[in-house]
Amino acid sequence: MMRQFHKMHGLGNDFVVLDGRVDPIVMTDALAKALSDRHTGIGCDQLILLSKSDVADLRMDIWNADGSGAEACGNAFRCVVKLAGAHTIETEGGIVEGSLGEDTVEVTLPAPSFGWDQIPLAYPLDTAELPMAWDELKHPMAINVGNPHIVFFADKVDERRLRELGPGIETDPVFPDRINVNVARVEDHGSLTLRTWERGAGLTLACGTGACATAVAAIRQKKAASPVTVHMKGGDLIIDWAEGQPIRMRGPATHVFTGTIDLEAFA
Structure with missing residues (x-):
């Protein structure tokens, strides 16, 4: 065929x-x-x-x-x-x-979800700051942007460490559908550097929903203001979002x- x-x-x-x-x-x-x-x-x-x-x-x-x-x-x-x-x-x-x-x-993606059962998590937790840590990666925000993500903000985006820690975080029992793992550094109030361990694919050169989830997390935590430019290994995406609204993503x-x-x- x-x-x-x-x-x-x-x-x-x-x-x-x-x-x-x-x-x-x-x-x-x-x-x-x-x-x-x-x-x-x-x-x-x-x-x-x-x-x-x-x-x-x-x-x-x-x-x-x-x-x-x-x-x-x-x-x-x-x-x-x-x-x-x-x-x-x-x-x-x-x-x-x-x-x-x-x-x-x-x-334009549907508005993000933040409820523990919408991510989903295995049991109720504060999704704005999960009381969990994997070595130096601590207290991520959990967001569903059509698929499930957690977002860590760090002073350094270490791809080697993400490759080491990503598989264990992805498959942690707290995430019954597994999870996409994002580690980001805030560059200024309008830009972020991001690396993503994608559920089922591993490290990729870019992740569109990861960029959306990370921009939403940064805006919610007042680390950045919309629009946010997200720098990834493969290039940049521009994300626009306001509370309660859909997410707009622009790129090649x-x-x-x-x-x-x-x-x-x-x-």
């Missing part, structure tokens, strides 16, 4: 996009993991499947590189808007709106190449 795919990325966070709107594709966790493998598959951080929607221009489902599902992916949202020209996207994390600019793509999306692949060979 030869099918066309698109390789895309947002600030180096890369995706394989399959379009099943005309000819539906049955995706499994095992197939998604096989296609995402960088040695024996196509290779990506997340696999994206497009399908028809009754409530939006299209539906977008997401699998992490390890085959687990994800409710939202900010960088992939921008790529899908650019690829398909969609203005509304149905996701497990809610309806996302998007628009194409001259050099960038802007997407890149189409790398189009190819074909025999899905049955990976089943």
Whole structure:
């Protein structure tokens, strides 16, 4: 079964996009993991499947590189808007709106959630400052921006330490759906430096929902004011947010190449 795919990325966070709107594709966790493998598959951080929607221009489902599902992916949202020209996207994390600019793509995510059962956590805790620590990473804020995140603010963003601590934090029993882990340094009142350990994918060059969650946390804690420029290894995103409002994210999306692949060979 030869099918066309698109390789895309947002600030180096890369995706394989399959379009099943005309000819539906049955995706499994095992197939998604096989296609995402960088040695024996196509290779990506997340696999994206497009399908028809009754409530939006299209539906977008997401699998992490390890085959687990994800409710939202900010960088992939921008790529899908650019690829398909969609203005509304149905996701497990809610309806996302998007628009194409001259050099960038802007997407609007639903308003963030802060309740312990909305993250979700295994039991009630203060999500504004979780009474937890993993070595030097202490008292993060927990936020759901369509998918679950915790945000640590530190004087130094140590990628090596995040690589060491990230797997244990991601899979801590307090997070029943696992968690995306963000470590950020405030540069000034309008910018942050961020590194993210993504649930199911590990360290990536950029994380769109991580940038959103971290900007929201910084604004809520009065460490920054909207709009916030979030500097990541792959580049910058601009995040706009006000209390009780949706989150707006603006940044680039890149189409790398189009190819074909025999899905049955990976089943």
